[in-house]
Amino acid sequence: MTLNEMGAAAQKAYRYLSNLGQTHKNGALCAVAGALTAHTASILEANTADIKNACEKGMKDSLVDRLRLTPQRIEAMAEGLRQIVELADPVGEIVESSLRPNGLEICKKRVPLGVIGIIYESRPNVTADAFGLCFKTGNAVILKGGSDAICSNTAIVQVIRSALAGYAGQNGLDPALLSDSISLIEDTSRETTKTFMRLNTYVDVLIPRGGAGLIRTVVENSTIPVIETGTGNCHVYVDEFANIDMAVKIIENAKTQRTGVCNACESLVIHRNILKEALPPICTMLKGHNVQIRGDKEALSVVPDLAPATEEDFGTEYLDLILSVKTVGSLDEAIEHINTFSTGHSETIVTQNYDHARRFLNEIDSAAVYVNASTRFTDGFEFGFGAEIGISTQKLHARGPMGLKELTTTKYVIYGNGQIRQ
Amino acid sequence: MTLNEMGAAAQKAYRYLSNLGQTHKNGALCAVAGALTAHTASILEANTADIKNACEKGMKDSLVDRLRLTPQRIEAMAEGLRQIVELADPVGEIVESSLRPNGLEICKKRVPLGVIGIIYESRPNVTADAFGLCFKTGNAVILKGGSDAICSNTAIVQVIRSALAGYAGQNGLDPALLSDSISLIEDTSRETTKTFMRLNTYVDVLIPRGGAGLIRTVVENSTIPVIETGTGNCHVYVDEFANIDMAVKIIENAKTQRTGVCNACESLVIHRNILKEALPPICTMLKGHNVQIRGDKEALSVVPDLAPATEEDFGTEYLDLILSVKTVGSLDEAIEHINTFSTGHSETIVTQNYDHARRFLNEIDSAAVYVNASTRFTDGFEFGFGAEIGISTQKLHARGPMGLKELTTTKYVIYGNGQIRQ
Structure with missing residues (x-):
């Protein structure tokens, strides 16, 4: 035939x-x-x-x-x-x-x-x-x-x-x-x-x-x-006004619950003002799951035993127990970084600040944008559709x-x- | 730049x-x-x-x-x-x-x-x-x-x-x-x-x-x-149960009101049982508008001075004062013919029969399917959108x-x- x-x-x-x-x-x-x-x-x-x-x-x-x-x-x-x-x-x-x-x-x-x-x-x-x-x-x-x-x-x-x-x-x-x-x-x-x-x-x-x-x-x-369908270089952004316990739990879930899937987190973006307080417990948790962490200079200055991250890391969907860390000085910088490197799949902000939550939802250009929840929810069953043929990362x-x-x-x-x- | x-x-x-x-x-x-x-x-x-x-x-x-x-x-x-x-x-x-x-x-x-x-x-x-x-x-x-x-x-x-x-x-x-x-x-x-x-x-x-x-x-x-966007090989199907006066007016409008547009009619499909009664007044009206009519054998047997239609005619978007005529023996044949040659833009059935109208609407695979109306209405302004960037003939x-x-x-x-x- x-x-x-x-x-x-x-x-x-x-x-x-x-x-x-x-x-x-x-x-x-x-x-x-x-x-x-x-x-x-x-x-x-x-x-x-x-x-x-x-x-x-x-x-x-x-x-x-x-x-x-x-x-x-x-x-x-x-x-x-x-x-x-x-x-x-x-x-x-x-x-x-x-x-x-x-x-x-x-x-x-x-x-x-x-x-x-x-x-x-x-x-x-x-x-x-x-x-x-x-x-x-x-x-x-x-x-x-x-x-x-x-x-x-x-x-x-x-x-x-x-x-x-x-x-x-x-x-x-x-x-x-x-x-x-x-x-x-x-x-x-x-x-x-x-x-x-x-x-x-x-x-x-x-x-x-x-x-x-x-x-x-x-x-x-x-x-x-x-x-x-499918490719997901997903980000968790820990805002300066994040609840740190919540951030640790969300990153744990998004990075380690299943690593080979498109809605898993591949990169952590973190605000400079919360870096010293938040990064150590995040890294301790991740190391407990055998995650290799690749940080930028500022991250390394706080947790010195991290591997150094290159520009290429920020554009990589690892689908593995690896996470890149990028430090930013403002919400604007976080949004700019994510919109540059993301594949437009799923991104989440952890914050208690109303305006930051709203701006993140409006300005991040991805299929699914979250406040205070794991990126792992981007899924037809979790969304209540009862089925899924795939996850579209295009707009049409x-x-x-x-x-x-x-x-x-x-x-x-x-x-x-x-x-x-x- | x-x-x-x-x-x-x-x-x-x-x-x-x-x-x-x-x-x-x-x-x-x-x-x-x-x-x-x-x-x-x-x-x-x-x-x-x-x-x-x-x-x-x-x-x-x-x-x-x-x-x-x-x-x-x-x-x-x-x-x-x-x-x-x-x-x-x-x-x-x-x-x-x-x-x-x-x-x-x-x-x-x-x-x-x-x-x-x-x-x-x-x-x-x-x-x-x-x-x-x-x-x-x-x-x-x-x-x-x-x-x-x-x-x-x-x-x-x-x-x-x-x-x-x-x-x-x-x-x-x-x-x-x-x-x-x-x-x-x-x-x-x-x-x-x-x-x-x-x-x-x-x-x-x-x-x-x-x-x-x-x-x-x-x-x-x-x-x-x-x-x-755009290409329209649009059909008017005159069913055996058509109101002939209405058919004449709809064909006149769909073919001659503006010829160079994608929602203009390019082909007339007509049921054998109404051919002798309906085709002569349709042709008289079209000739009054200087439309060249290209008919199949059966159409020529009823109105002998038509030009003969080839298979190629049925697949042609003339955008001109030309119309092809195809005679069919059943609604099934009409649907099959239209789904084969249409570009999936706009098609209309002229009929007073409820079941035929319903089947045509369900089984014709085009962007706009009409009962008893001109194909010329397929237009963002006519549909009430107030604007139009084009007419999509794809499904996505x-x-x-x-x-x-x-x-x-x-x-x-x-x-x-x-x-x-x-």
């Missing part, structure tokens, strides 16, 4: 799906969840082949672990789909409406985006998860996973497609159209991926999920509209955690009785 | 502007409107140079007319800015909010997009218009106009920048930051334009305004997120006419009192 054929089939599937209604969409998702559990053995067999290849190639243990499926992880994939079933379907909502003086009734209606392309790396659970979110919102999805997970992804997509066809057959729906709502690009070569990124005729939006390198490649090469269409609503667009539906323009 | 310097200056200007408040933004817009009128003579002088160059190059009269400014047209530009002043500022609106179980208050707040790049062709009035809409919503704008209008655009931007600096000086604001909210790329070479389209570090969104060729170039070359971020709201994004503002993630 060529990419064009796959795209055309996905377009047809999306048109079919977009008018299917919640009952069938949820019924089919439940059928897929059941099928994933039922086919645990065959999925694990495929996954074993991926793991074997990965080990032979000498893949790092932490990456092999991401790749590995277990009966529990497959059950979690199924359970994830059942949770998506429980969520409200945003499709069909009238977002705005107006009655014009000439009698036209104009309604802005929420509809599926269409065909969504997702390019992702080695976690095979993304396959079921991304499908579930797209299907729930009436979108067809074309997946391009990493070559490391190709056997697992192929097996999972086969199970999903045949469960969809089975549900369709039992419920008077079209099996081919329903199963074409998910497809996997099995050729993981760079050339095919580049062609995929230019399939504007059939694909409405491309969402890369993975590391900074993957995202950069997609942004540079795609002619399809892209939603950039979606910004911050993306739930079901962000997988929809709108169209204008206009009711007339013969109106013509004057 | 390099593009990077221009981008950095625009970023600073946007940060300044985004917290400026309505009073100053509106005050500055009024000052600019006044300055445009006051500097009519110098703008006309620059425009005369453009017109002279264009005539020497042998530019078509209709294009020369688009390029030409008059005292009236300059006054209309100023008046356009004053109208923008009267509109409500969408910035600062809390779009959604929630109180989470852990006490976090999460607000989704409307904020400016940032730095907007606009690439456009020969109409110099776009310069003031685009500036006004961007400035009103707290965005900085970098303009790249056509080489034909370079003298006019340079003169207009100079007037705007010095009016902004003047307003700033009189009102305790920063003159440099305020005037950097608009800049013009004076080097109109392809190389510079390509570099501009990859200025992701500083530009948040790129909006091309112009013909299909310009838009394709931007989509293919930009790494900045793009909002595609904005779809259909874009007003002030579409020039904003949102950010999450989160109020806590020490929350950490469990």
